[in-house]
Structure formats: structure tokens, C-alpha cells
Amino acid sequence: EAQVTQNPRYLITVTGKKLTVTCSQNMNHEYMSWYRQDPGLGLRQIYYSMNVEVTDKGDVPEGYKVSRKEKRNFPLILESPSPNQTSLYFCASSRKDSNQPQHFGDGTRLSIL
């Protein structure tokens, strides 16, 4: 089954404790992206990647890092999480053509205390 898998689905942690949210897709997609969803704001793009070793900032990259060492994986790293990063996070992937729809994971709800 074609899917985007995120882990963990839920995480409660404390300020300053480094964490990584993993994202993996099995569709051989070139393009991958991370979003955060906040009430009233829709989805805002954090980072995206056009292919292996190619990443670029979205609208809200501050406080986040990503890497794309393999085509299927695109982890999101919070080096020193803060409470304003409490949010619902989604990973998505698609084929490289910009008219292609994105496939989304089921989300990761992060609470930073």
C-alpha cells in the first residue's frame, strides 16, 4: 500500500530536549515536505526537498532542521524545542512535477512543555 509514515504519532516533551520526527514514503517520490498545522492558520510549510541532498526553506523554518540522505526518508529535527513549536505536524511526498498532488502522513502531534 502506498503510504507516508510518520513516527511518533504523539509526543509530549520538555523545552530544550532534542527530538526527531521520522517520515518515510514507499512511492519513490522525489519531492517531500514538512508542514505544521495550527488552528486558523491552515498548513504552513517548514522545509521541503526536491531530491536526495537537496533541501530548501519553507515559510516557517526557524527552529527546525531536516536532512534527505535517502530518497524515502525525510526526518524533521527540533534541536532545542520550545513551547511555540507545539503543533500538529504533517509530512508529505509527491512526484517531482509541480502539478502533482501530495500524499500526506497521518500527522504527529507534538506538545512542548
Next chain:
Amino acid sequence: AQSVAQPEDQVNVAEGNPLTVKCTYSVSGNPYLFWYVQYPNRGLQFLLKYITGDNLVKGSYGFEAEFNKSQTSFHLKKPSALVSDSALYFCAVRDRDSSYKLIFGSGTRLLVRP
């Protein structure tokens, strides 16, 4: 600046009645337009897209959307709503001439009452 507006936070409709969820955009050039639906505790699911051609686009679950270039709108429609259509709907726009940035609206919650 590029933006997408969904002017209604919530749309209420009775089952069997037609529904419309509104979306307007501000993007330079000719954009690609998308609608996604989100059910509770799930990621977004693709409904339909407009690339070029016919202004009326048909998608999944009986949904369709009408592209209006002069009004820069891409409203989502369905002739007969179902209770199971109740969900959060997002309009999204991508400028085909720029990077692969996808811009989302703030979302509209659709509530279909029996």
C-alpha cells in the same frame, strides 16, 4: 505576496442539499489549484486539482470545483451533500513558475446535518 483565502470558517448544510466551499487566491501567473479534505486524526487527502483546460474539474467522492480566472476563485461544490462529507477542507495553490512551494488556505469546516 502569494495567498489563499477561505472566507468561511464553517459551512453548514442539510444532507441532500448542494454545498459550496469558497476559495480565492492571489498568485502571480497561472497557478495549479488543489482541494484536500481532512478527517479527524488523519492526514490530508487529495480531492481534485486544476491544471488547465475545462474550468469545471471533477474529483473524488462526487466533488467538483469551478475555476474562475477573472475572479481568481476555485470553489468546491457538490450537488448533494452527505453526512459523511463532514470534515475540514483545504484549498491550496502552487505557482507553476516558481519553486515547489504549496500555499494552503486556513481551512473550512463542513458540517452536514442529517
